[in-house]
C-alpha cells in the first residue's frame with residue numbers, strides 16, 4: 178500500500194514534468210553567473226513578484242538568513258514573531274551567524290504582529306540601544322495554523338517601518354498558499370515588503386531550493402553572503418529547472434490542497450475526541466488537539482496509523498497535531514485518513 182504522508186508539504190517529490198525538465202536543463206557555472214536555467218528562474222521570479230532581482234538559494238532558512246545579513250549590520254536588532262519560524266526553527270542563525278539581536282513579540286491568531294506591539298518594540302535612537310533595522314513577517318504563518326493575511330495589513334507594517342528607517346522582510350515560505358487564500362496575485366500581496374523569500378520545495382514540489390527577492394543592490398549583497406556561507410552552487414540549473422516548473426505550474430493548483438484540507442478538517446471535526454477550530458484552517462494545514470479522555474494516546478495514534486494504514490503523521494506537541502495536505506493528498510486519500518482516524522478513535 179502506498180504511504181499517505183501528512184507530516185508536511187516538504188515530503189513532496191518532484192513531478193514527472195520536473196524530472197523531464199531536470200534531464201533536459203541547459204547548465205553552466207552559476208558562480209560565474211553562467212547557468213542559463215538559474216538565470217531564467219531568477220529573472221522570471223523577479224518579474225512575477227515585480228521586484229528588481231532574485232537569488233536562487235539552497236533553502237528557506239538560507240534565504241531568511243541572507244535577508245538578515247544583507248539588510249542589517251552586526252549588533253542591529255530585528256523584530257520577529259515569538260511563534261515565527263525564523264525565531265523557533267532556524268537553529269539561531271540570525272544571532273549566531275548574522276550577529277543580530279532578536280526582539281520577539283507575540284504573533285496574533287490571525288498570523289499578524291500587532292502594530293502597537295511593533296511600535297513599542299522599535300528602539301529609540303540612543304547610543305545605549307541597539308538599532309532596530311528589520312521587521313520580519315511570516316505569511317502563511319505556520320504555527321498559528323497556516324493562516325494567511327492580506328496586503329492591507331502588510332502596507333500598514335511597511336508604512337510604520339519605513340517611517341522609522343526600518344526594512345520589512347517577509348518569510349514567505351508558503352507565500353503562494355497565502356496568495357491563493359486571499360485571492361490576490363503574489364506581486365500585489367508583497368508589494369510593500371523590501372524583501373521576501375519563498376520555498377520551491379514545499380507545496381510547490383521542487384526537490385530543493387528557495388528564492389530570495391528584492392532590490393538589485395540588496396540581492397547583490399545577498400549573493401556575496403551566499404558565497405561566504407558556501408551556498409555558491411555550480412550547475413545549479415539542474416535544480417532550478419524543477420523550480421521553474423514549480424513556479425509556472427504548481428503555483429496554480431494550491432487551491433486543490435486547500436480544498437482537501439477543508440475536507441479533511443470538516444471530517445475530523447465530526448469525530449469524537451477531536452478539538453478543532455475550523456477558522457484556523459485557511460490553507461493546507463490542519464491543527465487539532467486530541468481530548469484528554471481519548472481512548473488512544475497521541476503516541477499510540479501515531480504508531481497505529483503507521484503500522485496499520487501506512488499513514489504518517491508527526492508526533493503531537495502538547496497533544497496538538499498538525500496535518501498538512503499537498504500534491505499527493507487527493508480527496509480519496511482524505512477519506513482513507515478519515516476512516517482510519519475514526520477506527521483508531523473507537524478505541
Ligand SMILES: *Cc1c(COP(=O)(O)O)cnc(C)c1O
Pocket residue numbers: 235236237238239262263315317319348350351376378387
Ligand atoms: C519551511 C519554512 C522555512 C524554511 O525552509 P527550509 O527550506 O526548510 O529551510 C521558513 N519559514 C517557514 C514559515 C517555513 O515553514
